[in-house]
Amino acid sequence: MNEMATILGRAGLLTAEQREHWKMAWLSTVDHKRIGILYMVTALFFFVIGGIEAMCIRLQLAVPNNTLLHPDTYNMLFTMHGTTMIFLVAMPVLFGLANYIVPLQIGARDMAFPRLNALGFWLVPLGGILLHFSFLAGGAPAVGWFAYAPLNETPYSSQLGVDYWALALLVLGIGSVSVSINFIVTVLTQRAPHMTLRRLPLFSWMIFINSFLVILALPVLNAGLVMLLIDRRLDTHFFLQPGGSAIMWQHIFWAFGHPEVYIVAIPAFGILSEVIPVFSRKPIFGYEFVAGSTVAIAFLSLLVWAHHMFTVGLGHAVDLFFVASSLLIAIPTGVKVLAWSATMVGGRIRLDTPMLFCVAALVQFLFAGLTGISHAVAALDWQTKNSYFLVAHFHFVFVGLIVFAILGALHYWFPKMSGRMLSERLGKWTFWLMLIGFNLTFIIQHFLGLAGMPRRVYTYPDLPGWGWMNMVSTIGALFMAAAALLFVWNLAASFLHGKPAGDNPWNAWTLEWAGPSPPPHENFHELPPIHSRRPLWDESNPDRPDPVVGTKWQAETTCPEKNKAAVITFIISESGFFGVLILAYLFYNATPQPGPGTHNLNLLKTGLFSLCLFASSFTIWRSEASLQRGRPRAMAGWLAATILLGSVFTIGQGLEYWGLFQSGVRVSSNLFATTFLTLTGFHGLHVCVGLIALLIVLGLALAGDFKQGGTPALKSVGLYWHFVDAVWVLVFSSVYLLPHLR
């Protein structure tokens, strides 16, 4: 395989000394560009798998009463198709793109935390393997991508498929949160001088905003998955009768699931906002509006999940409020569509392949948005939910917008990544095949849905019109498969023999095009001056530069300390996780139930142990203060006191568990026991992690590491420790104090 090393070396993707061990050089890399490419190659691999699953589904549905696939196999295939395409294709490819592009666009050397970045990537293959291992462990999950309760519970899905599904999503969720924390900190702290937040290229801006959405939404799903796994492995009843609530699962899933749509859509918006101006030879129309509407979309997306639940029967009052808030989303998305269209008006449009994909994405997104509005209206939603109308709608979002935008992005940035142009001829063929195939497949599905065809049926009777419409849809899918094959061929062929790209083949204006293609290991030797949003335009047109984007607030020019920023971001995401667990505790214990309850708890004893934990917040604060005053000895002393107090609390909690165990309380006794042990258990786990971190810091301190400062490290661990204490304040109030207030 030395040929591979030669090819990579010739493309500038390996240094001379790495040729001998090129596999290691790539697999052990912490360079954001290589990690980005690894992300994208992994996503491409799973795209092929998910695509094959889709083709099986379409072949089965091509004719009425088909017997090609067994019903169970069909259920597994559509579940795996959905899960794969969202968690193993859309998210990784967008994370990969962002990984490659964001540091370059903001003029950074690398991501803020390169090793964390590598961890985030390697969790993707791990999650993918876990998910697909279920095929070998008795059958893949067959519960749909949202795995509704109680179908996802042991009595109804007794095989291991759902367990692997939940584990895989948990792993992928942790990876997504870690990479998003990395994006946020990178954008906040690694920007080149003068690259203020208001001068950020829109793709980077949207990845930045999107990352907040990820760290807020994914932990909610993680909490739900943890509860599901506890249900399945420990025989509890979070989402199962008696006592449990299947609707709770839906709330948790959609509180994640709706933001998830935007988690994959907002980066696609970012792609359109980069490509459309470059190929219209005009700056984006209304940068401020595009950037601002992104914030509004992200905010609203967290607020509207109940519109996925109109058919559950939450009541007219709930429906009414969520109809209104869902319709609101049309405003900021409309602003975006308008801005992109206005960018094209009067521009000198060049219809190269990236632009073709992006224009198609824009038009198809408009269409998806219109059918989306129809779903926001509860009365209409009741008719079309769970029909092919819905299938058509969300494929217009996921394929029509997102896949098209990603294909546009790959055609746009491939020259930067490989140093070679993709074949324009093959690209145009890919585009037209994809365009025809996609619209053939999915436009007709709207009518199938309106004609009453439900989704998730493995076959259907020969009703008037259903047969030929499904056949048309399947033929369209074949076109798309051809387009996908052609695209992969184009990638491989152009990588080997493509036309050399040069630094800036599209005459674009953002910093990633400033240096050679592919960029050197350290990204930039020298940065052009940055005064506006298009530094390369200013450089090549010194006589008519863009208006300078000023700086007014100090916050725009100073960067926060990166460790602190990372811990705060991490704390935000952890709050989401604990928030769900606390809400679940309150919900399930609102009315007393037979069996163990809060009367089994000892308020006084736990109160005393809690005081120890609260006191440890004080000691760690003293420890920081001592370090700042240059007294490492006192710092180590206070640190040791913190560890001691934390350990006392942990032992206290252990004693309480032992007492409960002695009196016959088990996690599956009743919902009080389940929720109590889950909530306090996860808190205890966090305390233990904090203790380990403190021990490491103490060890370093005793070894003399903190003689020369090093305050950020201690401050970061301290922040985390304060957070653990703050969570306990909430847990203690809602578990121990609340029953006494009633």
Added chain:
Amino acid sequence: MTTAQFILSGWTWNPAVLVTGACALVIYVAAFRDHHRFGWFAAALGVLLLTLLSPLNTLADGYLFSAHMAQHILLLLIVPAFLLLSLPRTLSLAAGPRVLGHPLLGWLAGVGAMWFWHAPALCNAAVASRPVHALQTVSLLVLGSVFWRQILAPREEERLAPPRAIFYLFSACVACSVLGIIITFSPVTVCSIYTMQPNDRFGMLQTIRTGWGFSPERDQQIGGLLMWVPMCSIYLTAIVAQLTRWFAQPASPTTRRT
């Protein structure tokens, strides 16, 4: 009583409110007449009077939890915001102890006012007892002003910078939404006094329950939803205003070619 009759007769001519309103008007006109911001003040006063005198107040007074919630939101988030906007742009609010100007205090005031007054005992007490009710009204206005001061202080330099302001508003929104979610989906009654109906002074109970379809359960649900969805829209409006403030800033020649 029918709905129409109720809208005509459900007004409470509370002398304390009327006198306070009149005094505020006189003081404002005397002090800030020349600053051309009377519109904001009129809006603040108008919303305040409507909230405390209109049939909404009568509904909140023992009939409907959701009406109480609407009142709560108007007093905490709308009236103080308009009031701060009505102040002349040169007025400094920095006087007083420094801790009052700390963002964390403002945040806690805004969020705390929501959580504190919805503890079941306090929520009931505010309906049952006049003095507690008055205390609640005043505290909401004060705490709301402390909350909005970080965002809407008349002087630009006393406000939070836009990115921080967005974070401040967003986190406050989340903290209030959580309570809204709890109230919406809680299987237990938050404010039990509204389910008892001891004193049907206007003979409206029949109309509300059957005519309007407000069963006690739905009433609480709507109360929770008001705190969850429309309240978030208020925060969102403020966030959009912050984005506007951030991006609207013109190019400053001083920073050119730095």
